[in-house]
Amino acid sequence: MNYSLRIADLPTTERPRERLLQVGAKNLATAELIAILLGTGQGAGKLSAVGLGQYILQQLGADKREPLAVLREISPQELMTIPGVGPAKATTIAAAVELGKRAFQIRPNERTIIDSPDAAAAALSQDLMWQTQERFAVLLLDVKNQLLGLKVITIGTATETLAHPREIFREIIRQGATRAIIAHNHPTGSVEPSEEDISLTEQLLQGGQTLDLPIVDHLILGDGNYQSLRQITKIWNQFPQGD
The missing domain is CATH 3.40.140.10 (Cytidine Deaminase, domain 2)
Structure with a gap:
């Protein structure tokens, strides 16, 4: 995929948002999911959002670390040390990670039934x-x-x-x-x-x-x-x- 292209310049079948609607979020690559969060804005040498998503994963995977494991615990301030990631992008990613964690859990109370x-x-x-x-x-x-x-x-x-x-x-x-x-x-x-x-x-x-x-x-x-x-x-x- 050509990193110099904007998402809007890509064929419809290669656009992350359109692909999510067609095949579902679970079938998208991690870089594509990040691209949806980042939108069409460019950064890090005018990379597209998809390219920036891939670049972010590469930076998170430095020192042979697992990128998603790092992403789960990283702070917005740490994200902002990655070229092309400013406060808006960093807070969007951090919010999405936290929302993903919360979506998996329930808040136990005295009425919760544990039957499975x-x-x-x-x-x-x-x-x-x-x-x-x-x-x-x-x-x-x-x-x-x-x-x-x-x-x-x-x-x-x-x-x-x-x-x-x-x-x-x-x-x-x-x-x-x-x-x-x-x-x-x-x-x-x-x-x-x-x-x-x-x-x-x-x-x-x-x-x-x-x-x-x-x-x-x-x-x-x-x-x-x-x-x-x-x-x-x-x-x-x-x-x-x-x-």
Whole structure:
């Protein structure tokens, strides 16, 4: 694509806004999505908005960093150090990133019903999804799966955390919950369970059987994605929870 062209000069089929309407936002390249935010204005040596979007991604990816990972945490002031990005463009991008984060999450309250992995992931997103350190949390539920509260049990390093079944069940009992969903995040973005994740889940399900406090699921979150261990493993068949 010729960076010297304006979006208005491109064929209709190559214009980001028209392409979004035709094929949907999820099918656009990241640079095209940024181009829509930036509009038709030019900068950084008269690059088109698409070209500027690609240039911004290149700058964010310096030092072999993942551009989108940097974009999630970057401030408007840092964006403005990129040639061609002034206050208007920087604040537009920052606002879009924050809106994207908020769109994935719900604000838990006493009436929230957690009846699916999707609902659980949404309730956990604010505390776990985008964190740079691994966190272990528990969603506290009543007998009708209404959300009583959310508690972050431990916060670890960038690569690991520690959570003991004793601490988890102590919190469940202290809050008067009758069942719970446990969850943690992987700062790497991978949501595949480790051997330690499987082992801890087995311990907790055994504890749930003993205490008659069902563990409904174990979710792993990261980088806008999540995995339900109940859906991808047979652990719940080995240790039925009576839920």
